Amino acid sequence: MIERRQFLAAAAATAMLPAAAIAAPARPVIGVQLYMARELLAKDFEGTLAAIAATGVRHVEFAGFYDRDAAALRKILADNGLVAIGAHAVRADMDDAEIDRLIGQCAGIGMAYVVAPVPLVPAYRALAGKSDNPFRDAIAALTREDFLRTADRFNGIGERAKIAGMRFAYHTHGLDFLRFDGRYAFDDMVERCDPGLVDFELDIGNTIAAGVDPLPYLARLGRRASLAHLKDWRGPIEPAVDRIPPTAPIGEGIVDFQAMMRTMSAAGVGYAFIEEEETPADRVIAAIGSAYRHLGRL
Template sequence: MMTNRRNVLAGAGGLAALGLFGSAAQAAQLGAIGIQLYTVRELFGPDPMGTLEKIAKIGYREVEYGGGGYDKMDHAALRRTQDRLGLKAPSAHVPYEWLLADFDGAVKMAKTLGVDTVILPYMTDQHRNEAGWNEALQNFNRFARDLKKAGLGFAYHNHDFEFTVKPGGVSLYDRLIKECDPALVKLEIDLFWAITAGEDPQALIRRLAGRIYAYHVKDKRADGSMCAVGEGKIDFGAIFKLNRIAGVKHFYVENDQCPAPYIPDITTSYRTLRGLRF
C-alpha cells in the first residue's frame, strides 16, 4: 500500500508525542523547588515553625537552612515540623569556623534535620589571599573526607570574590577546582554572584559538569541589583537546559536582600520557577 502524506504526518505526530522528535512538548520543568531560609531570616528567627508553614503553603518542598539563628534552635522540633509539612532539608549552610570548632556538633545537627550535604557558605577576608586560601582548601578536603565517613556530602557555595580575587593571576575558584577532590568537594553555584563576577553561567556549568550539587536562584535587574526570580534579566531557561549535563540536584530560591514582608517576594520566585519551561 502506498504511503500518503497524511500517513506520514500522522506518524510524525505520533513520534513527536513519544518524544522522538524535538518539540515544545518535550520542554522540561523543575521538580521540587527549594528555598534558602536566609532569604526569610527576619521571619524565621522569631517564628521558625510558622515560617516553614508559610513556605510549604506557597508550594516549596525543600528548604536549605542558613541564617536566622537556626543553629541555636531545637533541631528535632524543626525536623518534626518539616515532616508534618512534607518539607525536606537536603542541605544546610554551616560556617567554616563552626566546622573547625565543633565538627561533631555540626554532623549531629545535620543528621537531625535530615540533611544529606553540608554546604560551606562563605569565607571571610582573612582567607582571601594565597596562603590563607591554600590552607583553607586543605581543610575543605579534610571536611569532605570526614563528612563522607559520617554519611554526609560536602559542597562549597560561591559569592563573587572567588572569581575576582586572583593571587598570582589564578582565581580562588580555579584554585578550589584544581586542589579539592572532585569526588568529595561538590559545588553549590550561586548563579547571581557568578554572573556578577563576569562569568558566563553556561560555560561555567559545562566546565564543572557532574560536580554541581545545587543552584542558588535569584534574579538580577539591569542596574545590577538583586530581585525575585522573574523580575530581572537572567535567562534561567537557557541555564536550566543544561541541567542534565550539570548533574544538579537542587534549586534553591535565595534573595539576600528580600524586601519585607518577604512572603510576596518568595511567592513571585516560586511561581516563576514553577511555570518555567525549558
C-alpha cells in the first residue's frame, strides 16, 4: 500500500483560497489529506466530501482530481463549506509543460499550495516487473546525487509556482532519511532548496517510522515547514526508510501529539493534515472525526 502512496501520479483540485492569504495561524489548522478517503471518493465523491464536512473538518488537501473540472470542484467544496489548502499534484520527473499545466490548474482553482509527493527515484520504473519489491529495491539504489538533482528540480518548480501566485512544498517520506557519508539526505535537501521557493510538508509519521525525531526538524525549519502530515503507529516499531509500521488511530499509538502540536505551533506550521493510510474504507469517516476531535483538544 505504501508503494502506491509513494508513487501515485498525484493530481489535484479543490476550493478557493487566494495564495496571498497564506499565513501561519497561532496553531496549525487541522485538516485531512484526502488520500485517506481515496476508495470512498472513487465510489461517491460528493457524498464522501459531505461526510467529511459533517465531522467538523473544514480544510482538505487533495491527491487526485477524480475527473472533475475546476468549476465543479469549487461548487462541491463550497456547498460543503470546505476549503482546499493545496494538492499533491506535481512530480520532479514530469516535464515542464505538464508541471505548468498542473500548477495553472491548481492556481485557477485558488489553492495556496502545490505539493510534490515524491523525490526522483530513477530506478523504480526500470525495476517494475523485474523485482518482487521494486519500491524497496529502488530506494536501496538511491544516491546522494539523486536527492541533490531533486532539490534543483524543486527550485525550478517553486519558481513556476511563485509566478502563478502559489507556494510549492515537498512532502517527505522515510526515504528522505537515508544516510550518505553519515548525513541524512533530507539535510542536503533543506540546504539545497531555495527558502524563497520551496517549503516542506514534513510527514510526522513517516519521519518517526524512519527512526528520526521530527521535533528538532520542525524547530529548525520553522516556517519553511508550512505544512505537515499527522499519522500514528502501533508500537513498538522497527525503524525503516522503505516501509511503514501498522497504523494506529491518532491518539492511540506511540506519537506524542501534545509535543507535536506545541512544536508545530512554535515553528509556525500553518496546516497539519490527518492521514491514516491503512484505515479500512468503512472506518475512514469515523477515524477522521475521531482524530479531528482528539487533536482539537490538545
